[in-house]
Amino acid sequence: MMLDSIIRAYNEAVFDTDRDRALSVVREAVWQGCSPEDIVFKVVIPGVETMMRAIAEDFDSNLAQHFMTAQIASQVTEEMLPLFAKPPKVVGKAVVGTAKGDLHSLGKRIVMGCLRSLMVEAIDLGVNVPPERFVDEAVAHGADVIGISAMMMHTAQGPEGCLAVREIIDQRGLADRIKIAAGGAPFRFDPYLYRRVGADAWAPDGISAGRAIIGLIGQVRR
Amino acid sequence: MITGMDRLRAAAQGSPCDRIPVFCNLLDQGAREMGVSLRDYYNSADLVAEAQLRMRARYGYDNVWSLFYVGKEAELLGCRDILYAEDGPPNVADFIIKDPADIHRLRVPDDLFGHPQFAPVRRCIELLRAEIGGRVPICAYITASMALPALLMGMEKWMELLLLGPTDLRDELLAKCSEFCAKEIAAYRAAGADVLVYSNPFGSTDIVSRRMFDELSLPWMRRDLKTGGVADMVYYCGGARMNRVIDGVIRALDFRSFYLSPLEDVAEGVRQVAGRGLVCGIIDDIKLVRWSEEEIRAEVARIVNAGKTGGRFLFGTLLMPLALPERTVRTMLEAAFEYGRLEAGAAP
Numbered sequence: 001m002m003l004d005s006i007i008r009a010y011n012e013a014v015f016d017t018d019r020d021r022a023l024s025v026v027r028e029a030v031w032q033g034c035s036p037e038d039i040v041f042k043v044v045i046p047g048v049e050t051m052m053r054a055i056a057e058d059f060d061s062n063l064a065q066h067f068m069t070a071q072i073a074s075q076v077t078e079e080m081l082p083l084f085a086k087p088p089k090v091v092g093k094a095v096v097g098t099a100k101g102d103l104h105s106l107g108k109r110i111v112m113g114c115l116r117s118l119m120v121e122a123i124d125l126g127v128n129v130p131p132e133r134f135v136d137e138a139v140a141h142g143a144d145v146i147g148i149s150a151m152m153m154h155t156a157q158g159p160e161g162c163l164a165v166r167e168i169i170d171q172r173g174l175a176d177r178i179k180i181a182a183g184g185a186p187f188r189f190d191p192y193l194y195r196r197v198g199a200d201a202w203a204p205d206g207i208s209a210g211r212a213i214i215g216l217i218g219q220v221r222r
Numbered sequence: 223m224i225t226g227m228d229r230l231r232a233a234a235q236g237s238p239c240d241r242i243p244v245f246c247n248l249l250d251q252g253a254r255e256m257g258v259s260l261r262d263y264y265n266s267a268d269l270v271a272e273a274q275l276r277m278r279a280r281y282g283y284d285n286v287w288s289l290f291y292v293g294k295e296a297e298l299l300g301c302r303d304i305l306y307a308e309d310g311p312p313n314v315a316d317f318i319i320k321d322p323a324d325i326h327r328l329r330v331p332d333d334l335f336g337h338p339q340f341a342p343v344r345r346c347i348e349l350l351r352a353e354i355g356g357r358v359p360i361c362a363y364i365t366a367s368m369a370l371p372a373l374l375m376g377m378e379k380w381m382e383l384l385l386l387g388p389t390d391l392r393d394e395l396l397a398k399c400s401e402f403c404a405k406e407i408a409a410y411r412a413a414g415a416d417v418l419v420y421s422n423p424f425g426s427t428d429i430v431s432r433r434m435f436d437e438l439s440l441p442w443m444r445r446d447l448k449t450g451g452v453a454d455m456v457y458y459c460g461g462a463r464m465n466r467v468i469d470g471v472i473r474a475l476d477f478r479s480f481y482l483s484p485l486e487d488v489a490e491g492v493r494q495v496a497g498r499g500l501v502c503g504i505i506d507d508i509k510l511v512r513w514s515e516e517e518i519r520a521e522v523a524r525i526v527n528a529g530k531t532g533g534r535f536l537f538g539t540l541l542m543p544l545a546l547p548e549r550t551v552r553t554m555l556e557a558a559f560e561y562g563r564l565e566a567g568a569a570p
Contacts, residue, residue: 017385017431063429067381101307103315106377153508153543154310185461189484189508196512 003042006034010043011050017068019075026076036083044073044080044117051207066207067106070113077117090121092217094181095137096147097125099161104151107184110206111147111213118210120217131164138178144220145213147181148199156186157197166198179216183209225357226284227416229536233570234478234500236534242526242562242570245361245502245538246283246555248274249291250311254544261306264290267342271349278358281555284536286354288347288415289363296373298331298339299402309544319375325395328374330402335409347413355414362415364407366422367400367442369460374399396442403446411450418455419481420447425471426462426483435467440474447475456481456502461540468494481538484508488525492532502538503529505554511545515553522557530562533569537562 006029013022026039051069054061081088094115096108105127115122123141125133138146146165150156157163162182169175182199183206194202201216203209224240232239252273253263263269274286293304293314303316319325331337335344343362350360365373371380374395383392410418423429424439447455457464457471458481464471465486471477478499482491484506492501503525510518522537529535537558542551564570 017434019386060427060432062427062431064381064385064431064434068385071386101305101310101313103305103313104377106381109378152310152313153511153545154307157511157545158307158309186508189461189506190512192512193508 003034003038006039007043007046011047014047014051014069014072015065017064019068019072022072023076023079026080030080030083035085036080037085037088040077040080040088040117044076048073048114048117048207048210052211055205055208063205066110066205069207070110070117073117074113088119091119091214092145092221093121093123093141093143094145094147094213094217095123095125095134095141095143097129097134097149098127099148099150099155099158100128100130100164101158101160102150102152102155102184103127104149104184107149107151107206107209108147111149111183111209114207114210115213118214120210120213131160131168134165135168135172135174135178139174143178144217145179145181147183147209147213150182150184150186152184153186156182156184156193162194162197162199177220179220181209181213181216183212227357227359229284229570230359230417233534233536236497236569238567239564239570241559241564242530243284243536244555244558244562245285245536246281246551247285247287247361247539247541248277248281248551249287249289249541250544251277251542259306260308260312264306264312267345268349270342271346271353274346274350275353278354281551282559283555285359285361285417286350287361287363288343288350288410288413289361290342290346292363292365293373294339294343295365295370295402295406298334298337298406299328299374301374311541314373317375317379319371319379319395322391324375325391325398328395328398330398330405334402334405335412340409343410344413347410347415351414359416360414361417361419362410362413364403364410364418364420364455366420366425367396367403367446368424368439369422370399370402371395400442400445404449407447407450407455411454416454419458420452420455420477421458421460423460423462425457425467426459426464427466428459428462428483432466436470440470443475452477455479459483461485465490465494472498484540488528489532492529492535495534497532497534500534500536501529501532502536504538504540507539507542507546510550510554511543513550515549518550518553519557522554523561526558526561530564530570535570 009025179200201212203212229243255273291312305315456479457477463483488503
């Protein structure tokens with residue numbers, strides 16, 4: 001199978017939220033001689049970027065597609081990495097969790113899957129994460145970015161969410177070393193909310209969060 | 223004196239009235255109104271009813287709510303752990319479905335109306351009816367079968383089951399949720415609610431594909447609603463957009479009232495409904511937190527003007543954040559009353 005047709009078949013399966021078909025396309029491609037590196041860097045990552053463009057252009061994409069894009073990309077990457085000739089270069093590190101008081105984990109999961117496929121080492125802090133723990137874990141793991149997901153207004157802008165993480169980072173003099181990305185429904189309804197809560201970037205959905213976090217990693221590692 | 227119910231009926235029938243109906247959804251604000259914590263507030267039907275009456279009387283909008291918090295439905299199905307915050311709505315803290323066996327074990331109560339967890343809701347509606355029954359629409363909130371599993375197992379696990387299967391397990395859960403939904407609709411009607419807001423984010427193509435909407439969402443909604451009709455029900459996608467499905471929802475389910483998303487093109491929503499029912503244009507109450515009075519008035523004017531000309535229109539909010547200052551709520555409502563005024567003889 002030629003690379004172009006692999007990419008097309010994979011993207012179609014992802015847009016149809018058909019995980020089994022997507023996995024079958026890449027497994028067949030590897031069996032026919034396509035390198036695991038090409039699968040990840042020329043099929044999976046461009047696939048995630050295609051979904052990002054679809055979202056940006058409002059091309060009829062939906063939450064189910066975002067979820068499955070991240071799910072499939074993460075699973076394929078996980079399968080391919082042990083087959084690489086040499087370990088790939090990690091782009092950066094991020095710790096990701098939901099804000100204190102927030103138990104909504106779907107967005108975090110999409111972000112995690114997306115980041116892993118984009119070669120970002122993503123550490124899952126779980127849900128209902130206190131602000132001190134976000135910072136402590138980021139420092140302990142040497143993370144470039146703290147990703148905070150909040151699905152409710154009071155967890156997005158309340159005193160124990162992003163605002164508190166910002167305060168701790170500033171108090172400890174870590175602002176140049178650790179950036180904050182925020183996301184979740186309230187941020188989608190108000191694109192300026194991230195500034196009010198002291199985040200460095202935001203994303204309207206879990207897939208686009210991958211790009212936002214990579215942008216922040218670039219700022220830290222510049 | 224023209225009442226909220228008069229305005230709603232006029233809007234639904236396209237008959238003349240003084241102004242369009244204005245629905246304002248203040249829930250958590252009731253605790254502040256009564257000077258108690260959110261936990262104490264939501265544990266007393268009398269406090270909830272009293273706060274709903276007081277807030278409506280003070281601001282003059284056209285509806286009241288019998289909804290305590292969305293997790294109440296999970297409590298009716300066995301959830302015993304609710305996470306209370308000081309500055310926002312209570313949430314389900316412990317999901318009752320943790321593994322497939324929990325789906326097999328899930329039992330829908332035979333008598334939902336007589337269920338102890340429904341008693342506070344009944345009491346609240348009873349108190350509301352005694353004070354404003356027939357004059358102000360009493361709203362109730364029903365979570366659709368497709369959305370209810372998110373309250374029982376979390377959205378992440380539900381998306382996984384929905385999209386990855388196994389489909390027999392998914393359908394077993396949906397069947398139980400649909401049975402619950404139908405019983406809940408009947409219970410709210412028996413209790414005396416006037417307007418049933420049927421909430422289904424999975425009824426929006428922002429959440430699922432058009433194919434999944436047609437093949438899964440529509441059939442399950444049809445099953446939820448098969449008894450009793452939808453004359454008193456409002457189609458709502460939990461803040462997600464619905465313009466792309468409105469025509470299909472009217473044709474397949476006969477809904478006649480649509481509560482749009484704040485992200486929606488209001489004029490397009492009115493065009494899609496095409497005089498076949500009511501459309502509610504919604505303000506973005508997250509942006510309200512930072513908007514100036516001028517910005518609020520301009521946004522209310524934009525929404526009302528986009529919808530009012532088409533007739534059969536009302537103005538509304540999502541669940542207003544507790545962080546909103548009282549002055550903001552008042553500014554928004556005064557603008558809605560002003561811009562929503564109708565010429566003599568005009569229909570909303």
